[in-house]
Amino acid sequence: MDRTAQHSPEIRQTTEEVEGPNMGEATPKATGSAASTAEESDKNFSAKVRSAVFWRSGSQILAQIITWGSTLAVIRILDPSDYGLFAMTQTVMVFLAFLNGYWFAGSLIQSDNVSQQEIRQAFGIVILLNAGLALLQILSAPLVAAYYNQPFIAQMLRVQALIYVATPFMIVPEVLMSRQLDFKRQAFANLAAAIVGALTALLLALSGWGVWTLVAAPIALFWTRAIGLMLAARLWVWPSFDFRGSRKMLGFGSTLLASHFFWIVHSQSDIFIAGRILDPHALGLYAEALFLAQVFAAKFVPPLNEVAFPAYARLQKEPEKLSWSFLKSMRLILLISCPLYFGLSVTAQPLVSTIFGEKWLGMVPFIQLLSLAMPFMTFQILFAPATNALGAPQVTLRSSIFGALVMPISFAIGIQFGPIGLAFAWLIGLPIFAAFTCWQAKGVIGLTYTGLFQAIWPGISASIAMAAVVYLFNLLALPGLANKGFENAIRLALMVMVGGASYAGLLKILAPQSLDDIIRLVICRKAPESVEAMADTKD
Template sequence: MVSESAEFKGIGANDESAEAFGSRVRRAVIWRSGSQILAQIITWGSTLLVIRLLDPSDYGLFAMTQVVLAFLAFLNGWGFASALVQSDSVDPFRIRQAFGLLLLLNALLAAIQYFGAPLAAAYYGQPMVAELLRVQALLFLATPFIALPEVMMSRALDFRRQAFVNLLAALAGAGTALGCALAGYGVWTLVYAPLAMFWTRAVGLTLVARLLVWPSFDFRGCGQIVGFGSAVLFSQLFWLVQSQSDIFIAGARFDAHALGLYAEALFLAQIFMAKFVPPLNEVAFPAYARIKKDAAAVRWSFLKTVRILTLVAAPFYCGLAVVAAPMVETLFGTKWLGMVPYIQLFALALILMTVQILFAPVTNALGKPSISMFTAMSGAMLFPASFLIGAEWGLIGMAWAWLVAAPLLLVVTARLSAPLIGVSLWDVARAMLPGLAPALVMALGVGFAGQAIDAMGLAAPVQLVLLVALGALLYGALLWLLERDALAEMVRLVIRRQAATADAPAQDAI
């Protein structure tokens, strides 16, 4: 049995000072983002070795299974558990109810995936897909033991203990991936590594949170959990339609090798948005929930988040677009050079997508998950329609579809969310400008330099080092000359000093 221990009470307390809460949020960001960066270094160290040992067709087969896995995973009940974060208070019985929901849903999903795997294999015309999916059903059985302790520790903004478990899981996954690839397991390498990570996290988080509880299957009185979770669930469903529809459409039209190039290009381009922004949103959600009654604090914190994140995301994506060719040749080898045109298009679109996903934690924390649901619904219509049209010009046409759909979705999201947050489209654009404008100028300069360096016949690793160094120097110089205030704000965040701005509310939450 679990009691509502002191570590899970703090988030809703009213007696915590704004300064103490701001400090707690910054520590949470440092632990969550810092551990994520270190975990990604570990994972990518392994990935760079594994990707040289496997073939694009292996990644193509794996991408086909991920569409099925993702469409089932939206029902895994994580949204029901997240309702515990948004609530002002939580009692032990509600925790047991949430655990019961998680166990039932994920056992059902594991069974559906196991027995339905042949249908997916028939759609793709790849018998191997059925075998892969049946083993991957084990991922669902680990989910309840990850979701509940992670949500409860996030509620208390306790990301330190999560960080240690996540690093251990990254080591387990990286070691499994490298060992399987060297042993010649082929596509199974991509299946066993996530299983090792998931189950390591499941055991580790359950132990460090001390949250091994008896589930309750008495769901009377859990209307708030179901109501909030249902809105989040539908948001996730629409998001999955948006994010997986390109692979679903392409999987039946193009061969596994070509699809593997496209899928890995998308994975590489999305690394910042998919790996580093969600951990920040995990901190942002409970932080916004804590200050949800202070409209000025919510508005100021949101715009600050957009401004600082764009200062990092814009140069990353613009730089990725112009150094894609030497980077792919250096890191992955010449057999992966077919990814380059896809990466360049994805990178430009993902600048806008990175900002778009910052809205959901705010609107959810303010008790309006329906807004996130409607924005996700818009994406579920815009992206598949764009992909279907783009597919007429091949996979490159589908990559171009990202550049059409991404800005449209950002505008729709901002129009729906801005009134609740208290901002306008112009406020969001102004928050993005300090990072975006210098990044675009930097990309032009590095692009012209890249053409000159390539004409010199230098090796790809040398080109990559020179271009990255030039881009960093040029972007830093442009920030110093044109956006010195924004640069100072980012420096203050890094060294953990509170900005002394006259218009900032007392709660420096995000």
């Protein structure tokens, strides 16, 4: 439900904005005034990308901190069965949300020029689609409740249909602002929505609303975000329901729509399959463990992809720069994400006990397995912005179809071994899915297997070694600490400190250039002078 987008009053890009280089790097030097113009264009575009990453990722991190603070308090109040019921409704909402029109409006990002009529047509498309989705969810609610043998979720689904009414007023302004890499104004709207959603969840949970807390909080968040984005974008246009001349928009969006449909199938099929077999308590434990394991891949990588898509789109005529930018982005994201995943796996027990409470300890074995599968998910989802920006959405479509075949089969087999079998299904199915996506996309982006290996190896190798150090430290140095109460918090803190120190040390030894890349990202130091300079740098 969070694949929406944003706008600024100036629609058309200037030459300097469109013709910039890759993600923050300088181009080979030209001569005379042309060189000065190109260099200035490079600097302008680089600055816009860095600003976009800062505001989109920074606001996402702050919003997640606000949301998690409320979520952790709410989790301690509500029961796992509440989250099990909520997960059942989410399979329906996520499945229907792929039709919310984002992919049609999102074609405006990829276009060189955008007219006022196209904006009005995009607005009209998303209004019609979301009105239809709201009606469809209301009418199908009894059938869904009968499928899960949970009559109560029919009431939940009817109320949750209010989210679709707000969605059009998020999608169009967000797409248009994303087109200009204008994420600063979006950030304030997103933060306001996070605060309202968090306060709503906390107040309702304390007031004894139970599972209705999980229904009302997202509605408050979506409506606040819709109002904030409309004000930030100053998008005062009437929708148009005359769709003549919108063939390009509908064609591009339809391909991505089909891709997203198959992505929904593979990502939601576990709950769909398990919902009829597991009781709400067991399903709630699994669903929350999956949420925790996917936090980085689901909450932090998509915002980066939102920045990457328009940035890659401006490099589609410069394939060497785009492929180099892609590899650098992948390298940095895996350098940050892999230690989180492997660290989560080895610290699962004290982390769940400390943060969630003893009644959630059943999540631990799920988290330990699911965390090991998440690097493959992160790797896989990084390809789509580049291939879509290059005008090859069919690559994303083929990959999504493959995932929609592999993952449900894996879940159907895994559930035969109980809830833990679902976690093993992720660990087996995701590597196969990621490998297929890489095989499909590498030629389009201009990648080699050697280049990909060099991009992913530093983060993976150092993270595995770090996890081994933390595991041995916990096993050999902390045997005196019991696994309960406050002692778990001490154990967790010590393991995190050892993990952070050992990861930094391992990178310094195994991949010093990668450590320098992270430092540059944090302090925004000037990047290497050319693609060739980076290519010659060896870890």
